Amino acid sequence: MRYHKISDETIRRLPVYLRGLHVLAEQGRERISSRDLADFLGLNPWQIRKDFSYFGEFGTRGVGYEIKTLIRQINKILRLEAVNKAALVGVGNLGKAVLAYPGFKMYGFDIVAAFDVSAGKIGKKVKNIEIEDASRIASLKRRNIRLGIIAVPREAAQETADALVGAGVKGFLNFSPCHVTVPRKVKVITIDIAMDLARLPYYIPAN
Amino acid sequence: MRYHKISDETIRRLPVYLRGLHVLAEQGRERISSRDLADFLGLNPWQIRKDFSYFGEFGTRGVGYEIKTLIRQINKILRLEAVNKAALVGVGNLGKAVLAYPGFKMYGFDIVAAFDVSAGKIGKKVKNIEIEDASRIASLKRRNIRLGIIAVPREAAQETADALVGAGVKGFLNFSPCHVTVPRKVKVITIDIAMDLARLPYYIPAN
DNA sequence: CTATGTGAATTTATTCACAGCA
DNA sequence: TGCTGTGAATAAATTCACATAG
Numbered sequence: 216m217r218y219h220k221i222s223d224e225t226i227r228r229l230p231v232y233l234r235g236l237h238v239l240a241e242q243g244r245e246r247i248s249s250r251d252l253a254d255f256l257g258l259n260p261w262q263i264r265k266d267f268s269y270f271g272e273f274g275t276r277g278v279g280y281e282i283k284t285l286i287r288q289i290n291k292i293l294r295l296e297a298v299n300k301a302a303l304v305g306v307g308n309l310g311k312a313v314l315a316y317p318g319f320k321m322y323g324f325d326i327v328a329a330f331d332v333s334a335g336k337i338g339k340k341v342k343n344i345e346i347e348d349a350s351r352i353a354s355l356k357r358r359n360i361r362l363g364i365i366a367v368p369r370e371a372a373q374e375t376a377d378a379l380v381g382a383g384v385k386g387f388l389n390f391s392p393c394h395v396t397v398p399r400k401v402k403v404i405t406i407d408i409a410m411d412l413a414r415l416p417y418y419i420p421a422n
Numbered sequence: 423m424r425y426h427k428i429s430d431e432t433i434r435r436l437p438v439y440l441r442g443l444h445v446l447a448e449q450g451r452e453r454i455s456s457r458d459l460a461d462f463l464g465l466n467p468w469q470i471r472k473d474f475s476y477f478g479e480f481g482t483r484g485v486g487y488e489i490k491t492l493i494r495q496i497n498k499i500l501r502l503e504a505v506n507k508a509a510l511v512g513v514g515n516l517g518k519a520v521l522a523y524p525g526f527k528m529y530g531f532d533i534v535a536a537f538d539v540s541a542g543k544i545g546k547k548v549k550n551i552e553i554e555d556a557s558r559i560a561s562l563k564r565r566n567i568r569l570g571i572i573a574v575p576r577e578a579a580q581e582t583a584d585a586l587v588g589a590g591v592k593g594f595l596n597f598s599p600c601h602v603t604v605p606r607k608v609k610v611i612t613i614d615i616a617m618d619l620a621r622l623p624y625y626i627p628a629n
Numbered sequence: 630c631t632a633t634g635t636g637a638a639t640t641t642a643t644t645c646a647c648a649g650c651a
Numbered sequence: 652t653g654c655t656g657t658g659a660a661t662a663a664a665t666t667c668a669c670a671t672a673g
Binding site: 479481483484 | 653654655656657667
């Protein structure tokens with residue numbers, strides 16, 4: 216294997232592989248071929264082999280890939296080996312759903328703090344996490360929390376992002392439907408569920 | 423302008439443009455240049471001009487684009503001109519957040535039905551929508567609902583997808599963390615919020 | 630004989646650079 | 652002069668095809 220910078224598209228697919236591999240591991244499966252994995256994930260075998268080849272040779276010719284090895288390697292590439300602590304800002308409907316979402320654990324995420332501006336929510340507990348005043352976001356720095364999740368109304372998104380960046384947060388998921396400006400070094404991934412729905416009618420025949 | 427099949431990447435960006443243009447329109451702005459729009463959205467001007475050029479010439483050289491015209495044209499391309507009715511399956515935490523999410527209205531979506539399997543939920547109302555028994559999904563056919571949103575646990579995702587397809591649903595958002603198999607003609611867009619969070623640590627410097 | 634790993638070919642997407650219109 | 656619209660150039664991603672290892 217030669218050196219390659221792993222492309223963003225490959226990085227985007229790694230969690231997809233990881234998700235599928237975890238399901239297969241739970242089912243007690245130990246090995247899988249690129250073809251079977253492709254069928255399971257709805258992708259194609261070349262893509263999978265090419266992606267895997269970017270970060271090493273883990274398969275056995277004539278046999279396939281060992282699932283545990285793959286999981287370990289992908290976790291390593293994505294830096295998911297240690298637990299990643301994250302903070303949520305905005306405990307509305309979406310924020311609560313995020314707190315309750317069971318899927319983060321598989322990737323080693325732990326949401327350990329939650330903030331809101333509403334006096335009615337501050338001090339209450341949701342999923343065993345006490346909601347703190349959003350003005351205390353700065354405390355994330357000494358708590359060594361480097362990931363954030365923004366689930367506030369659009370108008371408050373930029374100031375929330377600024378506060379998180381000020382608190383030393385290095386990357387966050389932004390559920391607010393707008394672009395937020397951050398320093399070059401900070402990574403933002405924006406999710407807008409309505410936007411994804413919005414391109415569905417395009418793909419549907421007129422009648 | 424010559425004929426071009428509009429690429430999937432361009433289609434993916436159209437809702438982003440739409441979202442920004444709506445905000446600008448609300449602010450009372452009437453015209454905008456590709457450069458200013460690019461700054462506002464965190465994209466670059468060439469991309470925007472190229473994308474717009476795929477479906478017509480709407481700008482005025484030396485001036486820019488009229489916001490209302492752009493909104494109308496993008497809505498037309500994405501088939502968002504008429505109201506699109508949608509049905510939700512799975513009224514858990516995420517499902518409730520989806521029902522309460524205000525962002526769908528901008529794109530002309532109206533969630534008009536909700537289903538769940540839990541006896542404790544059936545018959546109750548959430549956001550003015552009565553939760554129906556999931557076994558009644560077939561009724562979507564005569565109600566002429568062609569879009570679905572799946573927010574059920576992974577184990578139930580495939581059977582839910584099958585039920586929706588059986589009820590004539592042509593496309594759906596899948597929030598369940600797995601691939602679902604559907605006929606060629608049906609479009610599925612999968613959103614897994616944990617997967618997006620999972621690629622964040624990769625982009626964050628080790629320390 | 631099977632399934633990986635990977636250069637090469639192809640396709641697709643982005644960026645550039647500038648002609649042309651207001 | 653300012654900004655659009657778009658071919659051409661570049662870059663990136665996907666797909667193929669097959670040599671190679673077990």
